[in-house]
C-alpha cells in the first residue's frame with residue numbers, strides 16, 4: 001500500500017530565475033552584435049574568464065577565439081534576450097584555477113560564491129544538454145548518425161525513425177523523522193565524516209512513492225509513513241532530477257547492508273555531524289528539520 005502523499009512548498013528564499021529563461025532549440029535570427037553567454041566545459045569543468053578579480057562567463061565569440069579545441073556546441077535558449085550556448089571542449093583536465101589569459105576551469109560544485117544564479121542553475125542545464133549531445137551522436141537502436149530536430153529538444157534517426165530525448169533520471173531523497181530525531185546515513189562514497197539522508201533512483205515501472213518506501217527498506221531496513229512531497233532539484237551528476245520528501249518512521253530497527261550504507265543512526269538537531277550544504281536539496285531537507293525543532 002502506498003502512503004498518502006501531499007505537496008509542501010519549499011521554503012527556499014531563492015528568486016525564481018526560471019521565469020527569465022526561455023528554453024529554445026533553434027537560435028533566433030539576430031544581428032551580428034547580439035549578446036551571448038557560453039557555458040564551455042572541459043571534463044565537466046566550466047570555462048570562466050577573470051575581469052577585475054571577478055569571474056564571468058565568456059561570450060560565444062570569446063570562447064570560439066581562445067584557440068581551444070571545440071568538439072561541439074549546443075544552443076540552450078534565451079536568458080533576458082541573451083542567447084545561451086553550451087560547448088564541449090577537448091583536451092586534458094590540468095585542474096588549473098588560474099590559467100593563461102585569466103581563464104579558469106571550475107568544477108560545477110565549486111561555482112557557489114563564484115557565479116550567481118541563474119548562471120549556476122544554467123551551468124547544470126548546459127552540462128546536461130552537452131553530455132546528452134555527446135551520448136546520442138549515433139542511434140541507440142541501429143547505430144546510424146542522428147540528426148538534431150529543429151522543433152523540440154530531441155534527435156531523430158534518419159534510418160529507423162527512432163527518437164532520442166534528453167535522458168533525465170528521477171531519484172528520490174527522503175528525510176525520515178522519529179520524534180525529535182532524524183535518520184542520517186553514510187555511504188562509503190561520501191567524503192570523510194559526511195552524513196546525509198536516504199536517496200536512490202526510481203526504477204522502471206515504479207511510482208515515486210513506491211521508490212521512497214523501497215529505498216528506505218533496502219538501505220536501512222525500516223518502514224515509513226506519512227510521506228510528503230517537499231520539492232525537487234535538477235542534479236546534473238550526471239542527469240538526475242532529485243525529488244525530495246519528508247516521512248515518519250513507522251516500524252523496524254535500523255539495519256544496514258554495509259555496502260551501499262556503512263553507518264546510519266538517529267540524530268537530534270544538536271548531534272548532527274558533517275552534512276551537505278543548503279545548495280543541495282539534501283541540505284535543505286536537513287535544515288528544514290533543524291528549523292522545525294529550533
Ligand SMILES: [Zn+2]
Nearest residue numbers: 139142157160
Ligand atoms: Zn536508428
